[in-house]
Amino acid sequence: MKSIQTAFRILLKVEKEKAYADKLLENLRGGSLVNLPFITELVNGTIRWQLRLDWQIQNSIHKKINKLQTKLRIILRLGIYQLLFIESLEKEVIVNESVNLAKKELGSHWGNFVNAVLRNFEENTDYPKDVVRRISIEHSHPEWIVERWLSEFGELKTIDLCKVDNERPKITFRLNKTIFTEEQLFLELSRDFCKKTEIKDFYEVFTFRQIKPFLIKGLASIQNTSAGIPSILLDPQKGERILDACCAPGGKLTHIAELSNCEAEIIGLDKFEAKQKLINQNIKRLGLSNIALVAGNATEFSYKDKFDKIIADVPCSGLGVLNKRVDMRWKRKNEDVEKITKVQSAILENLAKNLKKGGVLVYCTCSIDSRENEEIVHKFLVKHPEFEIESAKGKVPKEFLTEEGFVRTFQYQSNFDGSFAAKLVKTA
Ligand SMILES: C[S@@+](CC[C@H](N)C(=O)[O-])C[C@H]1O[C@@H](n2cnc3c(N)ncnc32)[C@H](O)[C@@H]1O
Structure with a gap:
């Protein structure tokens, strides 16, 4: 199955069944899907940016977005997410795949609708003036969280917090010092790929693959x-x-x-x-x-x-x-x-x-x-x-x-x- 179809299925389950995205993605691990990183990017990105994507969709259609059927809303979110955030994909490819998905799931009428929305899509960056609404939409966080953070930490920190929430998390791990030392670690893993953190026995790596052999042998644990x-x-x-x-x-x-x-x-x-x-x-x-x-x-x-x-x-x-x-x-x-x-x-x-x-x-x-x-x-x-x-x-x-x-x-x-x-x- 194509990555976009798999991502669509997961997003549908999250929306309709209140399933957990990380658990559904975890279930795919070890399967035959070669493009799991891309599927993960599509699922996580579409969920993180949901509010901003919905705002963009609302600016591109005449109907009220919450009146759209769930499948259609998800196909549009996925399409606009890719148009805005996946630079390596050409617009033509994104539009065609989204249209095919809409035709398969909803019929040719909705395929044409998706085609029209995505082909004519232009990002609107004219966010509302109200500070809570603006941060909430631009950085895709619910208004109650933005309000709470604004009152606790002020505007700059609130924006910083929101920005980090929308990034891919860093991978850190803890060394099992009962059986492994830092010297042994750096003999096996180059310092170019692994760096010490401010907390004793904790290190940062750039990809999960680098640390996997150490996890299997019980020499380390993934932990923030x-x-x-x-x-x-x-x-x-x-x-x-x-x-x-x-x-x-x-x-x-x-x-x-x-x-x-x-x-x-x-x-x-x-x-x-x-x-x-x-x-x-x-x-x-x-x-x-x-x-x-x-x-x-x-x-x-x-x-x-x-x-x-x-x-x-x-x-x-x-x-x-x-x-x-x-x-x-x-x-x-x-x-x-x-x-x-x-x-x-x-x-x-x-x-x-x-x-x-x-x-x-x-x-x-x-x-x-x-x-x-x-x-x-x-x-x-x-x-x-x-x-x-x-x-x-x-x-x-x-x-x-x-x-x-x-x-x-x-x-x-x-x-x-x-x-x-x-x-x-x-x-x-
Ligand atoms: C933040 S997590 C703990 C994470 C864990 N300490 C770790 O470092 O991996 C909170 C845990 O509390 C458990 N929990 C929730 N309510 C509890 C209760 N009333 N008594 C004991 N455990 C509870 C949950 O099952 C959950 O695993």
Whole structure:
């Protein structure tokens, strides 16, 4: 099947069945499709730029875009995405393939319609004057996200955030220091293709293919640089009892095990038992030990003994990782953020009871929304005077440090995702 047809099928499932684009693309891996990178580009690009594409379509047709049948809307989005963003394809080819797809899916009448729209298409760059509407359309983000970011970070940073969300994500990985060293890595992988990041044991590569052999041998794990910070703050030591309270798919869990050289007793808790299979595969692949997995709810979990250290990588809105999870921006609503903060607070509240006096609790998210970050921690500290903040100073580069000693990263900072981490110590 042609790439455009495969991309069309995936986009239709995302739109009609609320399926996840990354999962559908993942299912194609290992199949006979030679052009998976191009299909990925078509699917991810069309989803990322959806709002801007729809605005362009609306400027090119007389009907209301939401009155068009779904298949037609997707064919037009795909066509205009290619006209605007894929320079290597000639207009003639894009138009012909789109027309053929429309004829096959909808009949010759709609083939003619697609032909007329795409052949006469001219980009309109006269965006609305209103700042929220303008950024929202030009950079293809929902208005509620733009409004939120404008009020938290101002216009320039909002535009930077939106721009990065529309780019292909950087590929970073973590070295499994229990069995592999940096010297060995650079003997096998040229420094021209792989560079060190600001976070210890984390590197950036330019293509997935370069790192694949290391992943298969368990020498490395794909993980964003920012996701390394909470485990570094936790600083696991030999003999400690450690809880990772929301552990699936196990990125931080396995990092913690590596940092402790498998000499800490680690419990990985997650609400969903079905996720344990993948975590176990990773534990095995990396040759790690001393990790026990438990299925349970972190808002009510309790254990026979208290923990020395706990990490709470809570479920969150994911507003710091929108360039990786391309359909998330259209699925999330502002009310979801409000709802999820209740779960985050409840998790923190219960975990506090499971920590020893003198113990460490690291709270973290992959969100840049202060409602899920600073606000949760501040509320918790008012209720729990027995906890205090331990500054991350000295543990992370100072551009990621807030005045209060929290860590905050933004997705426009080199190879980082947007994230937050707070280290809290139970003093009494
Ligand atoms: C941000 S992800 C954790 C990512 C993980 N720490 C890692 O580094 O790979 C949040 C996880 O919390 C789990 N979760 C959601 N609600 C939970 C709850 N009430 N108790 C425990 N786990 C929960 C989800 O299944 C999800 O895997």
